[in-house]
Amino acid sequence: MKITRFNILALLLTVSSSYLSAQNLTSHPSNLFAEDDVKLVSSDFSFTEGCSVDKNGNVFFTDQPNDKIWKYGTDGKLSIFLDKTGRANGTYFDKKGNLVTCADEYGQLWSISPSGKVKIILKDLDGKQLNGPNDIWIHPNGDMYFTDPYYQRDYWKRTSPDLKSDDVYYLAKGSKKVKVAADGIVKPNGIVGTPDGKYLYVSDINAGKTYKYAIEKNGELTGKQLIINKGSDGMTLDEKGNVYLTLGPGVYIYNPEGKMIAELKVPDGPSNVCFGGKDRDVLFITAHKTIHTLKMKVKGVE
Template identity: 55%
Template sequence: MNYSHTFILAICTGLFLSFCSRAQDQRIIAEGAELTVVSDDFEFTEGPAADKNGDVYFTDQPNNRILKWTAKDNSVAVFMEKAGRANGLYFDAEGNLVACADEDSELWKINGNKEVEVLVSDYKGKRLNGPNDLWIDPKGGIYITDPYYQRPYWERTEKEIAEERVYYLAPGATELKIVASDLEKPNGIIGTPDGKKLYVADIGAGKTWSYSVAEDGSLTNKELFTNLGSDGMTIDEKGNIYLTGDGVTVFNPEGKKIERIKIDRDWTANVTFGGEDLKTLFITAMNSVFILEMEVRGVR
């Protein structure tokens, strides 16, 4: 072999190893992992949120209950009945479970003894459309999406607030602040761990937007993240964003699609990371919940 051939081989080998390294870096699903049904004994599952131990709480909204998946033994048990028709859930820094209580369009805080504190019940005297999903920032401020979905258990049949908005409840505040009012039907919402960027899915328009978060919690620099809406959503340690609906579709921080997880259900409602090491993707879809072991971790 002459020097030129040796040189070319070295370059090709280097390129191949570089490609393999990049491919491995981009892999987010654990090698050999398979999607597993935890249970399909529900009516419609939503709102998964992991506590400090990695156990995941989720809702079965038609049956008005919150359930708990215990990561250690892969078991599911009822946590709370008469749960305000809770939809989206999220844990605050003190370990309280904050819930979008859809029955009376409220925002609840549920402590470890299952005692409920109503954080928000209206906006300037008008009933909210129906708090759907939420994210809590590092300072303890709460963002909620407020789309209108007519529920069979409501007596009302129309909105009191025309706009379907995103609101912010500042730490210690009792009144909501409007932070986005130009969306058709905001639904899924998630922020980055540093609290500097917020993603909001407009499921009505079929788009997901990113915003910069100001010091007071207001949103600026609205930019299109991807031409795909979402029900629920989550984020991993690399900043990848997980959107739901037709399975789970994953985008890198630049908005490039990097993965599609097919779910054998008509609709995939929500997703989060759980497990002791936050490397278990927990997925709610119709009457079922699924888990999938991942190469990447979620973020608290």
């Protein structure tokens, strides 16, 4: 079934019951969107990012300028999970239910227990401060991959990086020794892996490229393949293997072959995306000062 491209101008309201039009939907399979409208949940933030879902379907996301991590429950309620987060950016849940975060205030990785207890799991790279861990994905075996671009922050005392390049890093489960997993990328940002642990997608946001790598048994990345000619901030995958990119004014959805099958315009510009809800069929979108949801006909796999 083909959906005709349309544009609806909607008024952005600040109440949680407001709705925003899902504009500019391109042709796509009829089993993708369950609704035509994106629901505005809240607009009470400074810059939302780093959304990830726990085993119960609750979504946790960061508001980096305000140094907070929020929880959006399956009951639709918002609450603060943690204050003073080390300026958390990207996040991901491990199998034990700990929220692993990219705490870029001092270039660290944190593990935060369900009760909010913080453990620093990575402080530096051979004594040098990391640029600013941005986004993270955890392999089913517990290994971690994260991007480390340098974006100058107004809350940093430093004004230049310790490291010469922006790279993708690998941290084996139980190890304190981080390794470069992929270099030669201008500005790595969004990252996500397949649920079987075989492939990793990495976005080069400045080059406008998204690559697909094979994950070897020793954790190395091989077979670098340009899969999409577009960069991304946050990324996610659905059960059909479709890749969701966030950049500029929209969420862009590509099939596993790298062909764009849908475009979703979101006011305020999306920064990250994940699937939440008890059935993992609610697309949760962070967009600068706002957060949004959209009911889907597909489920997330993160």
